[in-house]
Amino acid sequence: MSGPTETDCGRQIAMSATNEEAGTRVAGRVPWTEEFMPARLDDMAGNRTAAEQLLSWVKDRLAGQAKKKTALLHGPPGTGKTLSVSIVARMLDAELIEMNASDFRTEVLVEKVAGGAATQASLFGKRAKIIFLDELDGLSGKEDRGGVGAIAAVINNSRYPVVLAMNDPWDPKFRSLRDICEMIKFSRIRTPSIAAQLKKVAMAKGLLFTEGAIEMVAERAGGDLRAAINDFQMVASGRRSLAEEDVGMLYERTQEKGIFDVMKGVFSADTVLEAKLALEGAPADIEMLLQWINENIAVQYPAAAERAEAYDWLSKGDFFMSNARRKQMWGLMGYGIELAAGGAALARRGDYAFARYSFPKRIGAMSKTKEERGAKKELLLSIGRDAHVSKKKAILEYLPYIEIITQAGGFKERAAGVPKPEGQGGASVAKPEGGSSDQRTDDGPREANPRTRSGRRPKRSGASAAKAGSNSDILSWLDDSKAP
Amino acid sequence: MFKAVLADGRIWKNIIESVSTLVDEGVFIADPSGIKLRAMDPSRVAMVDLELPKAAFESYECGAETPIGVNFDDMKNVMKRVSGGEKLELEKHDEEARLKIRFKGKSSRTFSLSLLDLGKEELSAPRIPFNATVKVPAGTLLEAIRDAEVVSDFVRIVAENGQLKVSASGERGEVDVIITKESGELLSIELKEMAKALYSLNYLSKMMSASSLSDIAIAMFSTDMPLRLEFNLTSGGKIVYYLAPRMEND
Numbered sequence: 016m017s018g019p020t021e022t023d024c025g026r027q028i029a030m031s032a033t034n035e036e037a038g039t040r041v042a043g044r045v046p047w048t049e050e051f052m053p054a055r056l057d058d059m060a061g062n063r064t065a066a067e068q069l070l071s072w073v074k075d076r077l078a079g080q081a082k083k084k085t086a087l088l089h090g091p092p093g094t095g096k097t098l099s100v101s102i103v104a105r106m107l108d109a110e111l112i113e114m115n116a117s118d119f120r121t122e123v124l125v126e127k128v129a130g131g132a133a134t135q136a137s138l139f140g141k142r143a144k145i146i147f148l149d150e151l152d153g154l155s156g157k158e159d160r161g162g163v164g165a166i167a168a169v170i171n172n173s174r175y176p177v178v179l180a181m182n183d184p185w186d187p188k189f190r191s192l193r194d195i196c197e198m199i200k201f202s203r204i205r206t207p208s209i210a211a212q213l214k215k216v217a218m219a220k221g222l223l224f225t226e227g228a229i230e231m232v233a234e235r236a237g238g239d240l241r242a243a244i245n246d247f248q249m250v251a252s253g254r255r256s257l258a259e260e261d262v263g264m265l266y267e268r269t270q271e272k273g274i275f276d277v278m279k280g281v282f283s284a285d286t287v288l289e290a291k292l293a294l295e296g297a298p299a300d301i302e303m304l305l306q307w308i309n310e311n312i313a314v315q316y317p318a319a320a321e322r323a324e325a326y327d328w329l330s331k332g333d334f335f336m337s338n339a340r341r342k343q344m345w346g347l348m349g350y351g352i353e354l355a356a357g358g359a360a361l362a363r364r365g366d367y368a369f370a371r372y373s374f375p376k377r378i379g380a381m382s383k384t385k386e387e388r389g390a391k392k393e394l395l396l397s398i399g400r401d402a403h404v405s406k407k408k409a410i411l412e413y414l415p416y417i418e419i420i421t422q423a424g425g426f427k428e429r430a431a432g433v434p435k436p437e438g439q440g441g442a443s444v445a446k447p448e449g450g451s452s453d454q455r456t457d458d459g460p461r462e463a464n465p466r467t468r469s470g471r472r473p474k475r476s477g478a479s480a481a482k483a484g485s486n487s488d489i490l491s492w493l494d495d496s497k498a499p
Numbered sequence: 500m501f502k503a504v505l506a507d508g509r510i511w512k513n514i515i516e517s518v519s520t521l522v523d524e525g526v527f528i529a530d531p532s533g534i535k536l537r538a539m540d541p542s543r544v545a546m547v548d549l550e551l552p553k554a555a556f557e558s559y560e561c562g563a564e565t566p567i568g569v570n571f572d573d574m575k576n577v578m579k580r581v582s583g584g585e586k587l588e589l590e591k592h593d594e595e596a597r598l599k600i601r602f603k604g605k606s607s608r609t610f611s612l613s614l615l616d617l618g619k620e621e622l623s624a625p626r627i628p629f630n631a632t633v634k635v636p637a638g639t640l641l642e643a644i645r646d647a648e649v650v651s652d653f654v655r656i657v658a659e660n661g662q663l664k665v666s667a668s669g670e671r672g673e674v675d676v677i678i679t680k681e682s683g684e685l686l687s688i689e690l691k692e693m694a695k696a697l698y699s700l701n702y703l704s705k706m707m708s709a710s711s712l713s714d715i716a717i718a719m720f721s722t723d724m725p726l727r728l729e730f731n732l733t734s735g736g737k738i739v740y741y742l743a744p745r746m747e748n749d
Contacts, residue, residue, distance in 0.1 A: 110543070112542065112543055124541075127541065127542060128541045128542045129542070130542075131540070131542030131544050131699070131701075131702075132542040132543060132544055134699070134745055134746055135542075135544040135699060135702075135742075135743040135744065135745050135746065136723070136725075136743045136744045136745070136746055137743060138539075138543065138544060138545070138546060138625050138725050138741055138742070138743040139625050140625065140626075140627065140724075140725075174746040342595075342596045343596050343613050343614065343615070343616065344596060344616070345616070346616075
């Protein structure tokens with residue numbers, strides 16, 4: 016991308032935190048998949064025959080004439096399964112009771128929601144209902160075997176048409192269901208049909224486009240119309256016209272990207288939007304992705320200036336993320352993501368250079384220091400018990416002095432001229448790692464430690480080797496103090 | 500800024516319990532006239548409609564309409580901690596996504612409950628022509644429902660000839676409860692025409708948890724149509740439930 020675009024997006028990243036307009040353009044907009052949702056079966060871009068088959072089955076079922084107890088819609092994502100059910104429900108003035116993957120967790124819930132709806136009339140006086148169990152693929156593993164059973168029970172007891180939808184109906188766990196289902200197949204939408212749909216959207220939005228750009232978006236969606244429209248909205252956001260090169264940044268839509276590709280995508284991005292897009296389809300949640308960015312800023316940017324800028328943006332992003340969590344204002348996460356990913360990308364001065372990305376060390380560090388942190392916690396609790404203070408207060412007001420006292424113990428021994436043999440008592444509790452055992456016999460490095468000499472409070476940052484050392488010292492001191 | 504004080508915290512506890520039996524989460528709307536809540540159970544078969552006017556509170560201030568989205572299980576757990584004789588103070592500042600719940604008795608205890616951003620689903624109450632309106636002591640209706648539960652999962656309610664009949668039959672047996680004016684238990688009955696309908700006891704018994712808050716239950720229904728069950732709270736305000744009828748067995 017050219018220079019001006021970069022500055023433009025640089026400004027956007029700064030503004031998006033405060034500027035209402037930037038926010039609505041990216042976060043609060045209405046998805047085009049909703050705005051341009053067809054209202055009639057005839058308006059569907061594909062699978063109209065399948066939708067009509069569904070319509071006639073539902074009609075038969077309502078009239079008590081259907082051959083099969085339930086209908087099963089199957090096919091890849093974005094091919095109109097959910098859409099055709101909602102159109103059919105509207106056409107027949109039926110109340111639509113929908114459950115999807117997240118609701119299938121327990122048998123009880125299926126029974127409560129779908130079962131309840133299936134045996135009671137409509138509360139709003141509608142003559143018909145359609146019970147729609149969507150995304151049934153989510154039903155998996157042993158614990159959900161009961162889930163299939165609960166669904167079969169709902170189908171058997173239901174006074175209303177029950178419609179199921181899933182991507183892959185040939186999974187063995189659905190065998191019992193398949194026999195009682197009218198199978199309705201939804202195929203991938205043909206690329207020309209997707210392109211035609213995108214053009215309609217573009218015209219309605221007053222967006223100028225080249226044929227090539229539309230074709231690229233359509234082709235890359237791989238028969239998934241919903242994905243195509245989402246992608247289209249993404250690349251078109253903030254633009255008045257769309258050409259092939261604008262679409263170039265759109266990744267081939269694959270099921271899942273590797274995390275290293277995601278990192279490469281973020282750090283090689285030229286715009287905030289590109290960096291954000293790179294996070295799409297990542298095999299990790301957003302918190303984890305920020306850990307990845309955090310870890311790899313230093314890997315990607317050896318230069319201090321770039322590094323500083325990237326971390327600065329990340330810290331601003333983190334500010335939004337933690338506020339989103341604390342105040343449960345999830346809308347803020349959008350800004351956090353943009354600031355963190357966009358900042359990581361735009362901190363780059365020159366061309367993108369290959370880097371060997373690494374796993375976030377935080378997780379490893381947390382598990383490695385688990386024992387140590389456990390020991391520290393125990394120590395703090397015992398201080399708390401004896402001194403009647405909270406853990407927090409023990410950290411702030413007691414631990415620093417205890418550290419000094421343990422150091423002083425070394426002086427006392429030296430003054431008495433009896434160097435305490437190393438590793439007794441304390442060693443059984445304290446892990447002799449991080450050079451702590453050396454420190455105890457050799458006063459040199461300890462005195463050289465400015466923190467203890469000046470008696471300043473230790474900073475409560477990550478568990479460094481120095482900290483591990485001081486903890487071990489304290490533990491050994493506690494043991495020693497009990498001995499005499 | 501919204502701040503309301505209830506003289507007896509246990510009233511709120513009971514209200515929350517009666518609502519939470521049906522609904523997992525919902526949005527209270529506080530406005531200058533009082534607090535309202537309208538929510539549906541997940542199967543969209545039952546609805547609860549709660550109104551607590553300003554007058555039901557010891558003190559009440561609310562500048563502008565304030566949505567308060569809550570998870571009822573969370574709130575129920577907080578309210579379990581209230582003791583007899585404690586006042587309840589509910590407080591929400593405009594910019595905060597938290598509700599302060601304060602118990603004031605011998606000591607002052609403040610819980611801060613995270614609120615949910617549930618958006619605003621405009622629910623309108625079902626508009627149904629009711630042919631039968633029956634007023635009975637809440638306790639009497641509760642007993643009838645409990646009797647029916649002994650033998651079945653659903654209950655038939657019939658209003659005709661100046662009496663209310665609650666009956667149930669199942670594999671376990673049959674039960675008939677007849678409530679008449681003569682016995683003094685039927686406070687009033689108005690019939691445009693006779694009405695009978697089947698309702699699921701599962702939902703009905705949950706709704707009856709509000710009977711502890713009210714002396715009188717008012718049931719309105721028509722043949723094979725939804726039931727409207729109203730409890731006027733002795734402390735002021737009301738809880739209204741709607742329940743779709745159960746489909747007759749083929």
